[in-house]
Amino acid sequence: MRMKKHLSVSVGHCSSAGRKPVNQDFHGLLIPKEPLLSTKGIAVAIADGISSSDVSQIASETAIKGFLSDYYCTSDSWSVKTSAQRVLKATNSWLYSQTRNGPYRYNMDKGYICTFSAIIFKSNTAHLFHSGDSRIYRLVGSRLEQLTTDHRRIISEETSYLTRGLGIHDDLEIDYRSHAIETGDIYILATDGIFEYLNERTIAEAIVQNESTESGVADVRLAEVAERLVQAAYDAGSDDNLTLQIVRVDQLPDRDLNEVHQQANLLPAPPPLSxxxxxxxxxxxxxxxxxxxxxxxxxxxxxxxxxxxxxxxSAEMRSNEAYLENFFMEEWIAKRINNAHVLKAIEPQRKRHYLYTVTEYLDGKTLAQWMIDNPAPSIDEVRDIVDQIAKGLQAFHRQEMVHQDLRPHNVMIDAAGTVKIIDFGATKVAGISEIVSKNEALVGTAQYTAPEYFLGYAGTSRSDVFSLGVMTYQMLSGELPYGVSVSRTSTAREQQGLRYRSLTTMDNAIPGWLDFAISKAVHIDPMKRYSEAAEFIYELRHPNPRYLSQTRAPLIERNPTLFWQGVSFILLCVVVWQGTL
Structure with a gap:
């Protein structure tokens, strides 16, 4: 049996106050155990306080410690980018408020400010976050490649200032980039006390020389290199704090393994049930x-x-690895969404001995059956159902999940009238997509699938809004807004030729502004749809101002008295003018 490979790195680091009385740099590393190692990865970060401030060392320490603790507390369904950015923005707001509420509220140079640079290694990808002028390098052959941009404006040799950093502004701007990593890759994080006094060639040569002396460099060897380079920068005259981190990728995980996949492989198939x-x-x-x-x-x-x-x-699917992975993924998703309008997973209190999932029981009917039983529902009935579905969708989207298969058969209405989304087999999870490499295939059910899927594009929250809009249209009319034409298209040009059939041509009781909202939800171009389900729900109850401006009735219809008064005034002016000739 082949052993599973885990992500593994070696790290060497060194930090010194140098010639300064206080070290305002701070750095950190966190290598978690499973399952966080797979779902969140390994984080390494560095921060540098500004020398003009007596409290910037607090900012540096807070930024690093807060990042390393809070990042691992974010939802494991979120992508690395979303998780890290939300944590950093929260930290930035705290630092900014500390300065604004302190004695130096009008002098940010004395405040809680620091640079920040971090790498998160997750699966086979490195995710870089950067704000300020600390740097991240990658060793390429025998030279260093700078991966970050310095956010510093230089006025003269004596004068310069940070244009970005944590705590400078209320709204944080942070650079993000990601790229594939390979075994043996080496990354370097450094503050300006290092790279302003040691050229890139010197740093690269020290690391390369160390690599050539011992294959498979251990942490202690990298630490020795970091210490030598810090001392070299000090000897070169550095008058700043000095911090250096060297990270070597020793092993990468298998691309197709994750905790869900392991669970599917370890449990045996259940016996026939009756x-x-x-x-x-x-x-x-x-x-x-x-x-x-x-x-x-x-x-x-x-x-x-x-x-x-x-x-x-089923017996036929018990040897299908892709199916089994999705089978347990449904339960994984259900456990992470706590919403009244999403099917709830039941966590067994006993050890599970077989392949199966457990969910709550809903005593009710599918939306498909409800539409058969209610062929002519009122607008308010439809609004109520759509509103509940949308609340469930929002719970998915807040977790960076796209349902991808929203349709009447995947929605249940229980005896109390509560509407719930019940099937997550096609759901795309941003955090899992970063771990598992899959061949993308068309998902969902053709009649409700958003047009962009047929062009090979990935789904977004706007794709789910399209499906919700189609269901709304179907509940009110019994038909589909484009029939089955969307599924027959394979090019953008073909899709541009599709025409939405207005509900008002089928039912005069449906207000034009309501039809306008539905037409926007099912627009062929995803960028012209609602970006959030909540926007669609709002406009199902409130006319869109744009629609009202386009369909404003003539003045003679809106206010006949005012219209004829205006006409009479104009005629009077004409008579008076002619009388003066």
């Missing part, structure tokens, strides 16, 4: 449905008495 059978602490009550992909049963927890739904893979 009514009144005891299974892993549950009593099977009855079959709900059987398909070629999965078997779903109603069951009761023998300990708690709770009624639940158990889902198992």
């Amino acid at each position: 009514a009144r059978m005891l299974f892993d602490g549950y009593e099977i009550l009855r079959e709900i449905y059987i398909s070629s992909r999965s078997h779903v049963f109603l069951a009761e927890d023998t300990e708690t008495g709770e009624t639940v739904v158990i889902k198992t893979p």
